[in-house]
Amino acid sequence: MPFYLLETIHELAQDENNIILLGRKVEIDVANLGYFKADVAACIKNLWPSDxxxxxxxxxxxxxxxxxxxKxxxxxxxxxxxYMKLKLGCKGEICVEIGSFHL
Structure with missing residues (x-):
């Protein structure tokens, strides 16, 4: 059972500015896959509860x-x-923080 509501994550991912990559490793992994922040947001918006x-x-x-x-x-x-590790929060603001993003 997820800790965070997927519906809330989907809502926040509507605006790519709400997506925070936590740390240099995540930034490198995203770049190595050829993704931009908009691509990451699209991935998050397409998550299903079964994922x-x-x-x-x-x-x-x-x-x-x-x-x-x-997918x-x-x-x-x-x-x-x-593979994505996601959490909500970010210094008092509501956003989606990504701790991992890789194949």
């Missing part, structure tokens, strides 16, 4: 991520299964 994989709670940082494995339309026009 949910698991919830991860990190005790040391008190962060909780929902993990999804969803994304790549910039090359092919569908790929992408």
């Amino acid at each position: 949910f994989h698991k919830t991860i709670h990190y005790e040391n940082t008190k962060l909780t991520f929902d993990v999804y494995k969803g 994304c339309l790549s910039p090359s026009g092919e569908y790929e299964e992408v």
Whole structure:
């Protein structure tokens, strides 16, 4: 069972400015796949409840991520299964923070 409501994640992903890539590694992974922020937002908007994989709670940082494995339309026009760790929040604002994004 996801920690965050997928409907809320979908709503926030309507505006790519609500998508935050957490850290340099995530930025590199997204770039290596040839994706732009709009592509990442599209992937998130296309997630289904059945794409949910698991919830991860990190005790040391008190962060909780929902993990999804969803099909994304790549910039090359092919569908790929992408592993995404998502959470809501961001310094008082509501946004989708991405902790992982890779094949």
